[in-house]
Amino acid sequence: MALTKTIRIMGCGNLWMGDDGVGIHAVEKMTEMKDKLEGGVALSDPFFSGMPVDALPYLADVDIMDAGVSGLDMLCFLEGFDKIIIIDALKSDQNLGAILRIKGEDLLDGEGVGKMMSSHDVSVPTVLGIAREVQGLPEIIVYGVEIQKHPDEVNLTTEMSPEVTAAIDRLIPLVLKEIQKDAA
Template identity: 25%
Template sequence: MNILILGIGNLLLGDEGVGVRVVEALERRFILSPPVEILDGGTSGMALMEIMSGRDSLIVADAVLTGAPPGSVTVLRDAEVPALFSRKISPHQLGLSDVLTALRLTDEFPRRLTLVGIEPESLAPGIGLTPTVSAAIEPALNHVLALLAQAGVNAVPRDAGQQTANGPAGVNMPPGR
């Protein structure tokens, strides 16, 4: 299966960088089988066209303005995704909308497109997420994991080997137990 999980966002604009943080958490915490391509797309826009083309599935994590409360997670599929970017947060979303349009015109649009969007609380210049949006990473990550499971991809926690050898993760077991 040809799957790309793409995190989009500007880490210099507070909560706008949440998509990048979601894919970082996925890559840091899970081993995916079969392997899936995970990419921090930052604010690359049209430069992402080649890597996005011809995918069986493209999962995009990004900050989105839907009018929902800050920290809300929204999952959109296929034709719903480009329509959302008509109300953009930052210039990279215009670029992503352009890439999706170009992929459709060249018959290289992904077979399945899913956006896991998180409503930002602050887009003020600065590095770091607000606590509200930081707390939304886990629910967003769970949506990504569910999408991967539907595609037949297993996600094994990176510390799973440690859990079986040493008891639950984060718990120090005495020797011989």
């Protein structure tokens, strides 16, 4: 089976702002998983414990990138793909470490979590809105992890809270299953 769409996973955030770096940490782990798979590490290896074994092979067919706090640069990162999966921190009314799946059109239309916040120069919803008007959008799925502090609260640290760190191991299987939906 192969993927029917070209897919890019983008981790957004700032590693120097604690929990806001969750998207970057998630794509770093997924990149390590992809590298291990391409290096011939067996799916039964303990490194892949808790991951959906049937979805793991599709990781080889996706592009994974650290988008950092790219702001308007994100516009060029959207081009050339049928589907973009964005992983980022958000602040809503959920518990710390909660994971929300938001369709791009819902984010843009103010449904669900229309108040997604980040430490980016320009917020992800703003960039998506510009892209929709200027260049068109691929399918967008955002996986947001609830953080405690608003990203504008400056507390420079590379440490994430235990709840957000634990969310990464719950988030990655969701992203893998999201990729698998596009396999034929």
